[in-house]
Amino acid sequence: EAQVTQNPRYLITVTGKKLTVTCSQNMNHEYMSWYRQDPGLGLRQIYYSMNVEVTDKGDVPEGYKVSRKEKRNFPLILESPSPNQTSLYFCASSHHRDGQPQHFGDGTRLSIL
């Protein structure tokens, strides 16, 4: 089954404690992306990756890091989480061809206390 898998689905943690949200896709997609979704603000892109070892900032990259060492994986790293990073996070992927829609993971709800 084609899918984008995120882990964990839910996490409550404290300020300053480093965390990683994993994302894996099994569709051999070149393009992967992280979004956060907040009430009234919609989906905002954090980082994206066009292919292995190629990453770039989206609209709201501050406080986040990513890496793309393998095509299927695109982890999101919060080195020192803060309460303003409490949000619903989505990973998405697509083929690196014009006009392809993005397929989303089930989401990760993060609460930073």
Added chain:
Amino acid sequence: QKEVEQNSGPLSVPEGAIASLNCTYSDRVSQSFFWYRQYSGKSPELIMSIYSNGDKEDGRFTAQLNKASQYVSLLIRDSQPSDSATYLCAVNPSGEAGTALIFGKGTTLSVSS
């Protein structure tokens, strides 16, 4: 700033009626347009893609695109309570491969039985 605008709603329709959801976009060269459905707390799910002017039908859903007016819409015929969700319009602003989609903030649809 490239933008995608949607009326936040809520749009309320009775069961069996036609729901009409609208979206405008600012980038004239946009080539690819998508509608996603998102239930509360869940991930966006692709329901329609449209690339050419005119109508595209898929079951009870019809997407309409007018590039001259920079307008894309989604019609849902015979609306059901299960259609109650937030509908996100997404646009590929440049038509280039791998370009990040720009999402509207979504329109909330409520279908009453």
